Amino acid sequence: MTLKTPQQYIDDIRKMKIDLYMFGEKVENYVDHPIVRPSVNSMAMTYKLAMDPEHEDIMTAMSNLTGQKVNRFTHLHQSTDDLVKKIKMQRLLGQKTGCCFQRCVGMDAFNAVYNTTFEIDAKHGTKYHERFVEFLKYVQDNDLAVDGCMTDSRGDRSKSPGEQPDPDAYVHVVDRSKDGITVRGCKMHQTGLINSHEILVMPNNSLKDYEKEWAVSFAVPLDTPGIVFIYGRQSCDTRKLEKGSIDVGNQYFGGQEVMAIFNDVFVPWERVFMDGETDFSTMLVERFAAYHRQSYGGCKVGVGDALIGATQAIADYNGVARASHIKDKIVEMCHLNESLYSCGIACSAEGRKTASGNYLVDILLANICKQNVTRFPYEIARLAQDVAGGILVTMPSEKDFTHAQIGPMIKKYFIGKSDISAEKRQRMLRLIENLTMGTAAVGYLTESMHGAGSPQAQRIMISRLINLTHRKNLAEKLSGIQENKEVDWQ
């Protein structure tokens, strides 16, 4: 059986001994750390739903490598239908967790490394693809969570990796031996990293011929010696340390961003998937980015569903749900959210088969998708705050509500429609705060902006992929500048 239970997954992670720091202190049992645990839960949800018969069709797939049913997060897309189901799976997870559930990066990396290594081997006669297939079988057989690591620290942005004063600004090979390679550098903004069994590293950008040391891709277990992890702060993160279940907004689930420093980490050759092929770094980066830009058309839509639901709920609780302007704002939120979903579906449905056999999204449309994700969630969040009311940011703390003396006084003045308890309003407002300003806003807003590449990165891709010459020709024909034989009907 290749599907793990959520509990098995959590047990796996609990066994990891890693060098992790948070708030200036070393963290030992991070799985049960109250700041980390909600993010573990989110990842665990990717295991749980895969076992749910209701969601089996979109959560699992038949592996082309092993012939077994696998969690779709470890699957190589075999059709556009698979690409579409990926989006639906992500939307479902976003709905169920209300935050970033972290397992997409690995899935997107699998697919990009798979088809790129195939093309590297075809050109260079290397054996990366074969090695990668072995690695991926291992992942599928054991239902592993894997983090795809791409973004380097990057030093001076105006210089390429080989020109940096500090060569470590990008992860690179510092030594090679008959057993493997040794790498150094730092990967930043790593989503769900310490909730993963394995790390799959990729280069960050296009490379020049001589920058071979930076053209490196490999996988290592999370607990490989030499990696130092530092947990990233999030808005309102320490609310998770407070007692109580309300002010935290979402007591169950959360995201996770980690910085990983590779201090001369050894990687055996069977885990090296690229080493020096600078001519393929662009392909790998663009394909990974395209898959990941597609992803945002699923996951953020799911979170958007949760935020729309919260907005509808608070409107109901406040007794204003029938006001025409409220209804119209909620329609607008839905419209924007479904527009994002449409973009996620479109780049999937328009995908194509690669030389390796797996399917790649339509790269142009995936960039269109992500570009919209850098805009619409902000407007959806703004509308949610509009509907929620100012109480969103002036409400007393949970502890005040339960205080023996003042609690009843506060509650007296929090009664709106008579059948709605003060606590219901509290809980829903805190969820909206969480999604628009708190820990989940990190994923829903700022990560929507920068994850899978900042807006300008998409614009550059769009300008590269749009054929303006073709369009100019259309116009020159219609205007009569170029001869237009098309209306010569004979």
Added chain:
Amino acid sequence: MTLKTPQQYIDDIRKMKIDLYMFGEKVENYVDHPIVRPSVNSMAMTYKLAMDPEHEDIMTAMSNLTGQKVNRFTHLHQSTDDLVKKIKMQRLLGQKTGCCFQRCVGMDAFNAVYNTTFEIDAKHGTKYHERFVEFLKYVQDNDLAVDGCMTDSRGDRSKSPGEQPDPDAYVHVVDRSKDGITVRGCKMHQTGLINSHEILVMPNNSLKDYEKEWAVSFAVPLDTPGIVFIYGRQSCDTRKLEKGSIDVGNQYFGGQEVMAIFNDVFVPWERVFMDGETDFSTMLVERFAAYHRQSYGGCKVGVGDALIGATQAIADYNGVARASHIKDKIVEMCHLNESLYSCGIACSAEGRKTASGNYLVDILLANICKQNVTRFPYEIARLAQDVAGGILVTMPSEKDFTHAQIGPMIKKYFIGKSDISAEKRQRMLRLIENLTMGTAAVGYLTESMHGAGSPQAQRIMISRLINLTHRKNLAEKLSGIQENKEVDWQ
């Protein structure tokens, strides 16, 4: 052979003897009327491209009724792939004509009437579907252009058809005999009507039980006695009457909007596809609207391509194409245009099989698509005007440019980059004027707003189709208001 040549099509239309008025005068040979002809050419283009091997795959299909290759405009969608190809066909036509090519309404009506009559018959034991199939075989065999007619004149908008002071405000049955029915009323905003062989009439909206006379669908040839046609005016329409080929903007192609008054028109029973089944008027209207809202995610995108091309061209001619703000504006135009396309693709890819066997788009996403079409083309047009420069609206007329004395003076001052002739700039600016203010703006802007239903109609459908209760439940679980068993991993 079921595919007509464009010339055969034009010859067909030329034979029509209809009661047509324009500018207060009866028009006899309307096919060769300079105001009408460009719209005939647009429709002819749907014939021409179907014969082009390069476009065969998207322009034609195998009929499920006859087993023959037919023009896709007469096809019943047999798969989501067919729905996607429909969008691609429409984008292609929009690119080639730079305007509304008019044949979509019929295609959308075919598919909606086909699957709705199937369900009427299933419930009521009628024979509409069989009749309709016969009609459609005739259409396919003869490669006919058919206009779908839905929008009535509607009188007082606050009243339903049966409550109107004038019952003719909506097309209705005024008589029935053993041979057929007689209908009266007026259909407005009929796109490409007089460029069609046949007219397929549908009811306009939901009907109450007693409003049986208004629940009527039928087809008649264009030249059926009793129909009066009045040609609609468009911005800059009379430029087509001027000599010269420049100021008209697009000398080849144009759209067409016609008002059709049915003065007691007789329809034989074999052409009646609904007569009194008020319980199916909503289904027919919503399905037709959904197909047609999908359509806008193809055709307007194609016109957008032409406008983007014109904008790139004028930027080149003006020597400003490398300015970063110009490039960024063109990227934005492309981004918006591809966002519309994504919506068109998404509602197609997510389509589903109906009881009758043909495919229906995802209705929610089709409404999302159209809602965006009521916005983005306006912004694309605004950006085009930004890039084009003020000369767009201050340029002398074509005749001034060719005047013996002042022509050379004007041209001297119209030289920008030395290798670009004044005429090139003239032509491209006039095309942009045509698309953003002139005859083509009618189709690209105002029709994008109101065609297939005004924006509020889509918002009503969105609010109806979005399951807010489901989303509210998601939020209530995440906030802890409803019990959340999902994180109980055991």
Added chain:
Amino acid sequence: MTLKTPQQYIDDIRKMKIDLYMFGEKVENYVDHPIVRPSVNSMAMTYKLAMDPEHEDIMTAMSNLTGQKVNRFTHLHQSTDDLVKKIKMQRLLGQKTGCCFQRCVGMDAFNAVYNTTFEIDAKHGTKYHERFVEFLKYVQDNDLAVDGCMTDSRGDRSKSPGEQPDPDAYVHVVDRSKDGITVRGCKMHQTGLINSHEILVMPNNSLKDYEKEWAVSFAVPLDTPGIVFIYGRQSCDTRKLEKGSIDVGNQYFGGQEVMAIFNDVFVPWERVFMDGETDFSTMLVERFAAYHRQSYGGCKVGVGDALIGATQAIADYNGVARASHIKDKIVEMCHLNESLYSCGIACSAEGRKTASGNYLVDILLANICKQNVTRFPYEIARLAQDVAGGILVTMPSEKDFTHAQIGPMIKKYFIGKSDISAEKRQRMLRLIENLTMGTAAVGYLTESMHGAGSPQAQRIMISRLINLTHRKNLAEKLSGIQENKEVDWQ
């Protein structure tokens, strides 16, 4: 001397003995509480700048009541120039504090109560105005901070005060004696309330004739017996409790929102400024709202300046400030911010003298101003996050950076341009986080949405104040529907 030093102000507040709760605990020395102190500092800044000769012209004014120089926050506007200077003062304070500095509400209440009581007395022969003038002289002479209290808890929003199941849903008179009145109820969302010497209460909305008990305005010292205060939570509030000066974002300044419960509070007659004049509740509410909607065209612009500065700084530190898209985004931020400022200036410059002699803003334009404030700061914040980069939400904590072992590792990878320290980037990113997601976002975003009335409140006022009949007449003349004699030149 009527101007207090900031230290004198702080000493005043420190003397207050009030019944304050926060996080379920009673707070005694709240002035030095780390969560409260930054908000005290903001208020103190209104005192400090008034003593600075550089800002004397905009920070102070000559009192029309006492002939003395007073802090402009206690001044009655004597001209449109005074109204414009108010805006400039608020922009300055926003720039200096980067948050809400809280003293505006009192100033706006003074001016509204002043001119409304004048009109009440003129109609009803009451003496409220005289009493209020005495109160205001006392405020000016002692340079007091006063909070204007308007928003009630409001219970069921669909019912007016007199119809509520619980009459206390709106503050109202529960008893009258020869010495004064006794009031009960709750005022919510009170900005800077416990940083004030006095509280000036006003009714919340239009009242029906019989709702006399709710038509009440009065002033009491902060430490009047019977008032219970509960401190409102803000996103990231507890970062102020952490050691260190970086992660808090803005270690100096902050806003404050407090809930105040009036448990049968006694008010002597000389402090009662309205008691039962339901016919003037609308005027008082609309005028206060207008002044306060004007205010947002100053204060939020100042905070916007700080955010723009932070964005420019991080762009510089990241070495991307010369990229054309970065420059363009910063221009856009400035454009939006100055558009808000223009609205603040316009409603001020178009102000008019009231019957009482002080000046009122143009109410329509003040509503336009506030409506834009519910939109543009969100877009400015979005652009700031765009420029800042994803590191905004993934950065390790301050303590990690200073950790003996991992601190140097982290810093190594935070070096961008070589002359910029990791700490500089840290500090600037935390400030942007503070302004776009943290404690200051409460004021800059959500309060911009709801403070001084939610967006729909402004739309209702706009629709009421715009003369659509006049505009319709213009159109009917131009279209020839109404006779147009205006082109009869003779």
Added chain:
Amino acid sequence: MTLKTPQQYIDDIRKMKIDLYMFGEKVENYVDHPIVRPSVNSMAMTYKLAMDPEHEDIMTAMSNLTGQKVNRFTHLHQSTDDLVKKIKMQRLLGQKTGCCFQRCVGMDAFNAVYNTTFEIDAKHGTKYHERFVEFLKYVQDNDLAVDGCMTDSRGDRSKSPGEQPDPDAYVHVVDRSKDGITVRGCKMHQTGLINSHEILVMPNNSLKDYEKEWAVSFAVPLDTPGIVFIYGRQSCDTRKLEKGSIDVGNQYFGGQEVMAIFNDVFVPWERVFMDGETDFSTMLVERFAAYHRQSYGGCKVGVGDALIGATQAIADYNGVARASHIKDKIVEMCHLNESLYSCGIACSAEGRKTASGNYLVDILLANICKQNVTRFPYEIARLAQDVAGGILVTMPSEKDFTHAQIGPMIKKYFIGKSDISAEKRQRMLRLIENLTMGTAAVGYLTESMHGAGSPQAQRIMISRLINLTHRKNLAEKLSGIQENKEVDWQ
């Protein structure tokens, strides 16, 4: 008496013998040409309203040169109050004409040339200011309409005037004699040029030291020999040639754009206001641009009022004015329009006295104003089309409505609410078409984009005038990067 009647003005213009071409033909009596006449009427309206006691305060002013009451269009602004009244006058004219009334350019040129020549003389000891004052007294005494001419044909945009292959790409001095100068070149996009008595020419842009021949400003009567005028085409211009009063949309008023070619035109010295002072070309251009960017915050708002009125009217006629989405769209139109007005007011109220004594607007805010004008009218127009309905672009022609046979049929189907005639709907729809796609759209949309400088020109000015260093300092203080002594209260 310095105020002319409209008829006197028209008589003046009728006397002009100029070399004018339109549609490739020489036009003799252009005042009575149906395409030109509506634009003459617009200009005449500036005369008519000045004589109307109701509008005297904003339409006239006391001249600082002559001590006489003059039309404000010829006035030098003596205060910020004058600047504000200018905006109100422009809004009034926009309301009354529904289009561009053309006289602003001259007013803006007067004020810019007045204060710039003062500063030229102060530096260079020249006598331009004195000459210009004489010219302006003549203008005021005779109540002349004067067109300010700035925009050159500009050839290759990447080259400055002195680098052009053709030196005539910018108007320049080709000869000097003891009597005066001779100039050559072409001024494009000249608003209302042939409705003016005089032409006031200014240089187009910043100039290098050696480009002295292009640093030229002067005034000549319209009928000065050597100038060739070519009338610019507008969308739907030839509807004015049709019989009938409806389809033209606005039968009374229109705008005008003309190209003027200066074929070696002689200018006597007393009419030369700059000749070679390249160091002042930037000042003159920026000041004129600032005044003119302010203007758009008045005139376009007035046209917006007319369009809002038309939208309200058609909503009434269609019987949908009470639908909440219709009301909300009209509120949004008003909100955007008043936002523009606020910008117009703000840059006026924040104006300052120049060395010459007249007042200059706040240049930054004037650019903010214009930048918004490049956006909001497009959205207002889009909303107008939304409310108007699709009939806006499908309606039969006026002649069809009056046709003996089909007219009654058409009218039967144009009855909406029973008390509204078909003609009323026709007229209002044609006015909206005129304003959003027709001749008036030229002024309301495209000219809003490009008049007084294209959007990017404003962005460049904004980036130049915003002090980002100051803002960066604010942020560095708040973040603790720079020492912040401001919270040291002692």
